[in-house]
Amino acid sequence: MSTRPHIDEEIKLDFNDVLFRPQRSALKSRAEVNLERDFIFLHSRRQWKGVPIISANMDTTGTFEMGVALANYKCITAIHKYYTPADWQIFAIRKPQAVPFVAISAGTSNKDFETVKQITSNIPDLSMICLDVANGYSQYFVDTVHRYREAFPRHTIVAGNVVTGEMTQELIQSGADIVKVGIGPGSVCTTRKQTGVGYPQLSAVIECAQAAHELSAHVISDGGCVSPGDVAKAFGGGGDFVMIGGMFGGHDESGGEIFIRDGQLFKKFYGMSSTTAMTKYSGGVAEYRSSEGKTVEMPYKGPVEATLLDILGGVRSTCTYVGANCVMELAQKTSFIRVNRQLNESLSNLRTDLNHGYARLKAQQLLEASVIGKRGNESGDNGE
Ligand SMILES: NC(=O)C1=CN([C@@H]2O[C@H](COP(=O)(O)OP(=O)(O)OC[C@H]3O[C@@H](n4cnc5c(N)ncnc54)[C@H](OP(=O)(O)O)[C@@H]3O)[C@@H](O)[C@H]2O)C=CC1
Ligand SMILES: Nc1nc2c(ncn2[C@@H]2O[C@H](COP(=O)(O)O)[C@@H](O)[C@H]2O)c(=O)[nH]1
Ligand SMILES: [K+]
Numbered sequence: 001m002s003t004r005p006h007i008d009e010e011i012k013l014d015f016n017d018v019l020f021r022p023q024r025s026a027l028k029s030r031a032e033v034n035l036e037r038d039f040i041f042l043h044s045r046r047q048w049k050g051v052p053i054i055s056a057n058m059d060t061t062g063t064f065e066m067g068v069a070l071a072n073y074k075c076i077t078a079i080h081k082y083y084t085p086a087d088w089q090i091f092a093i094r095k096p097q098a099v100p101f102v103a104i105s106a107g108t109s110n111k112d113f114e115t116v117k118q119i120t121s122n123i124p125d126l127s128m129i130c131l132d133v134a135n136g137y138s139q140y141f142v143d144t145v146h147r148y149r150e151a152f153p154r155h156t157i158v159a160g161n162v163v164t165g166e167m168t169q170e171l172i173q174s175g176a177d178i179v180k181v182g183i184g185p186g187s188v189c190t191t192r193k194q195t196g197v198g199y200p201q202l203s204a205v206i207e208c209a210q211a212a213h214e215l216s217a218h219v220i221s222d223g224g225c226v227s228p229g230d231v232a233k234a235f236g237g238g239g240d241f242v243m244i245g246g247m248f249g250g251h252d253e254s255g256g257e258i259f260i261r262d263g264q265l266f267k268k269f270y271g272m273s274s275t276t277a278m279t280k281y282s283g284g285v286a287e288y289r290s291s292e293g294k295t296v297e298m299p300y301k302g303p304v305e306a307t308l309l310d311i312l313g314g315v316r317s318t319c320t321y322v323g324a325n326c327v328m329e330l331a332q333k334t335s336f337i338r339v340n341r342q343l344n345e346s347l348s349n350l351r352t353d354l355n356h357g358y359a360r361l362k363a364q365q366l367l368e369a370s371v372i373g374k375r376g377n378e379s380g381d382n383g384e
Pocket of ligand 2: 056057058161182184185186187188189190191192222223224225243244245246247270271272273274292293294
């Protein structure tokens with residue numbers, strides 16, 4: 001037997017290895033671009049119409065508050081798996097308009113399966129189930145996808161994560177309508193560091209999308225977007241949906257508390273495989289494994305609407321540069337060019353204003369409150 005490893009010499013690309021080539025366009029304004037898509041999913045035969053951007057099922061970004069905010073723009077939120085059936089019930093009663101735009105998440109456990117059964121039977125309009133594990137290559141995961149497909153024939157099933165065409169097709173043949181693509185690209189992911197495993201995200205999407213589309217199924221590009229341009233590139237590469245974590249972190253709707261350090265406001269953002277998440281949900285990091293995610297203090301960003309509008313505006317503009325009338329046409333019109341340099345960073349060490357013009361009321365109130373609090377302490381006055 002040979003011990004020589006196989007080496008794939010073909011160059012694989014990430015978002016920052018390419019730019020879109022501009023092309024003739026008949027569009028007069030960015031306002032003419034339609035970002036909605038209208039899907040019929042392979043197995044569930046369900047129709048879904050909306051803007052194919054998804055907030056990740058992390059406990060910071062997959063909150064009900066996020067679900068309500070994104071549903072206003074017909075975007076999806078993959079709700080994290082730590083809400084109870086009672087929480088779901090309250091959400092569905094109070095915010096019925098958001099239900100068609102949220103998915104319920106689960107891993108491979110029996111407990112998750114029973115919870116999903118209960119919640120979906122309580123809430124018939126909840127049609128999308130997101131089966132999410134770190135390693136979508138495990139046989140146990142494939143069996144789980146089969147199990148869900150049998151139990152939920154009319155639900156739209158998302159399954160992942162994988163990064164190669166053959167495993168994309170295997171998950172689809174096991175019952176997935178939509179395959180989630182991405183191993184290691186995430187902003188708080190340390191899988192590549194801890195394991196050396198991964199796949200440059202743009203190539204992963206291109207290859208998995210092709211494999212899925214051959215079978216009339218769909219893919220989500222999950223992770224690695226740090227700008228609206230990256231979201232556009234994920235669509236350009238064939239991603240039917242784009243899932244976002246870090247860009248949606250740090251907002252009012254993102255889970256966790258705001259805290260103040262040195263007069264600046266922050267929110268915690270962490271991977272679902274980080275020590276923070278494992279301590280919270282599984283009583284710590286088991287001895288035989290390591291954490292594959294990190295925890296960061298993210299500057300507080302205000303309402304998520306501002307970030308979302310910034311992304312949607314960016315993608316609309318991409319469409320006009322390449323002559324696509326709608327986001328679905330983006331992949332057909334995309335021609336990428338490989339680049340060595342993307343951005344002019346010559347002034348990036350200077351104080352920079354990237355504000356997109358939205359009021360950050362909560363931030364201002366908090367800062368004022370903290371200043372008043374400090375003054376109160378200095379004068380020995382305890383307030384009130
Ligand atoms: N897209 C990505 O690159 C990644 C995403 N994540 C996110 O974080 C969440 C939590 O991740 P995590 O706690 O690591 O695992 P998961 O919640 O994905 O674990 C699922 C099950 O798979 C088993 N398993 C076997 N091999 C692996 C492996 N290589 N990596 C992970 N699990 C394995 C685990 O058992 P045991 O623990 O006993 O091994 C566990 O029972 C995921 O559900 C996902 O949302 C995490 C890592 C990578
Ligand atoms: N390897 C890890 N990946 C993680 C972890 N928590 C979440 N994720 C993945 O990241 C994306 C979001 O990516 P972003 O670049 O938009 O921030 C998310 O959907 C998961 O697939 C983790 O702990 N480890
Ligand atoms: K990741």
